[in-house]
Each structure stands twice: as structure tokens, then as C-alpha cells.
Amino acid sequence: MGRQRTPKNVGVEPVTVGKGPVAGTFQTDTGTAELIPDGDNPHGWLLMLNGAQSSHVDLADPLRLEFEYMRWIIALVHDRWEAAEKLRTLNLGGAACSMPRYLVAAYPNSRNIVVEIDGKLANYVRDWFDLPRAPLLKIRVGEAREVTESLTEASRDLIIRDVFAGAKTPYPLTTAEFTTAAKNVLIPGGVYVVNCGDSPALTTARREAATIAAAFKHTVIIADPPMLKGRRSGNVIIAGSDAPLGDGAGLARVLLGGAMPAQLWDDAKVRHFGRSATILSDAEPD
Numbered sequence: 001m002g003r004q005r006t007p008k009n010v011g012v013e014p015v016t017v018g019k020g021p022v023a024g025t026f027q028t029d030t031g032t033a034e035l036i037p038d039g040d041n042p043h044g045w046l047l048m049l050n051g052a053q054s055s056h057v058d059l060a061d062p063l064r065l066e067f068e069y070m071r072w073i074i075a076l077v078h079d080r081w082e083a084a085e086k087l088r089t090l091n092l093g094g095a096a097c098s099m100p101r102y103l104v105a106a107y108p109n110s111r112n113i114v115v116e117i118d119g120k121l122a123n124y125v126r127d128w129f130d131l132p133r134a135p136l137l138k139i140r141v142g143e144a145r146e147v148t149e150s151l152t153e154a155s156r157d158l159i160i161r162d163v164f165a166g167a168k169t170p171y172p173l174t175t176a177e178f179t180t181a182a183k184n185v186l187i188p189g190g191v192y193v194v195n196c197g198d199s200p201a202l203t204t205a206r207r208e209a210a211t212i213a214a215a216f217k218h219t220v221i222i223a224d225p226p227m228l229k230g231r232r233s234g235n236v237i238i239a240g241s242d243a244p245l246g247d248g249a250g251l252a253r254v255l256l257g258g259a260m261p262a263q264l265w266d267d268a269k270v271r272h273f274g275r276s277a278t279i280l281s282d283a284e285p286d
Helices: 068-080 098-106 119-129 144-150 176-185 203-215 250-256 267-273
Strands: 024-028 031-037 044-049 052-058 088-092 111-116 137-141 156-161 186-198 218-223 234-241 263-265
Touching: 024 119, 031 119, 044 119, 052 098, 068 098, 068 186, 068 218, 068 234, 068 250, 088 098, 088 144, 098 111, 098 137, 111 119, 111 144, 119 137, 144 176, 156 176, 176 186, 176 203, 186 203, 203 218, 203 234, 203 267, 218 267, 250 263, 263 267
Parallel strands: 088 111, 088 156, 111 137, 156 186
Antiparallel strands: 024 031, 031 044, 044 052, 186 234, 218 234, 218 263
């Protein structure tokens, strides 16, 4: 989670002139976007979508990720791929494009597609943050499931799902049918990573874990200990692949050494965690 900021200029929609971020509240296709300067960093900006923290961008350093859960995902990525590789990614959920912006900087040969449902927000973000252009970073406006199902099979190495409507991921993006569609877009051994937001009951995380474990041979979970013990609401990162994930000591060590130490659960723990949960299905009403 990002740090809390005090909203400013609520109700005001500034007019952007040229490029660069402008503090204020803006109407988008799906609600409002508020851009807030980071009081601790003269180059930092926090993006709020419909009142919820969504993204943080450091204009001077694309390799700085403010949100812990993003750093956990990136640790998993670095554990799998070397910087020189031509990594092909699909980022479901764009917001300020913090993650794909990082991937362009860390993997100069990468090709990153971002799917963002809000076209007006996508235009704002390009103006505010001077994002890399295609083919390094391409924003495709559309609904994440429809776009995923339209892509060529075995065309991506990595898919990151970070899509929220309020505090929840839209149900159609969590089901076994969608997970299969995402797997079809991945190369053999590609990695599917989801950011699952959940309450202390961890009901959603258990069901997502069971669903991803049913589709892939190998899984991991990354989260901080209070979250995994059901003591608070927050983020649980779940990943699946048909190739081993985090099987060395390096990833676990990196996660434990972060500003918010996180645990790495291996495949056996993930399957035990989701063993009693029902797999999510399109046939089930949300």
C-alpha cells in the first residue's frame, strides 16, 4: 500500500498546458482522477482514482516503486529474467503505468502492452508522466478480459493483473475461464501474476489461490506476515507458471530484506492455503 496523502484541490479540474503533471482533480471516463504532489519527494506524484490510492510515480527515477506490493512483483520478475532479455509483458490495469514504466527502464529490450479501460485517464497519464512510446510501452484502451482473449497464443512471457473497481478486482478477471485465457497468451513456462486485494478473512485470496493452482503446475504467494495471518486488509500476490517459481533462496532473501518484509510461500503452502476453497467460475454469479 502507498503512504496516505491529504487530498488537495478537490472539485477543481485544472487545464493541462503542454506536458507534465498538474495537481488537481480531473474527470475521467470512469470517475475522477486526483493528482497529488508527494510532499517527501519533489519528483513524486500520487494518483488517486475515485478516492482510492492507485499509483505513485517518481519522474526522476522510474526504478523507484513506492507501493510495496509492486516491489514484491518486481522481485519475482527479477528472479526469473535477466535484464538483457527481450521480455514481453501484458499489464492488465494501467493507472499511472508505474509498473510498465519500471519494466522499460529495467529491461531495455522489453515490449510492454498496458490495458486500461479508461481512455481519458490513459491520455492524461501520457501527458503527465511522459511515458515511453511504442514498441517499448503501448497503452491499449479496452476491457482487460476482452483484450486478453483477443491476443495471439504464446505471445507474452509475463502477465500482471492489477485491476480494481473500488477495493475489488472485477469478478470476470478472477475466474478459471479467464485464468485459462491468460495462460493461453503466455509462452510455455510464462508467468501469470495477480494482485489480490482482500480482507483479514482471506476468502478471496484462498479462492484465487485455488483457481490459479488448478491452472498451473507451480505457484507462489507473496505477502507480509500480518496479512497472511489474517490480521489486516491488504495485498496478496499470487503467481502461477508451468515452470518452477522462486525455487532458490534468492527471492525469499530479497523479500525478507525489503522495507516491509514479505514471506514467500511455495507451491505446497499455496495449495494447502486454497485446499478448501471453491474454484472461481464464470458459471457462478458474482
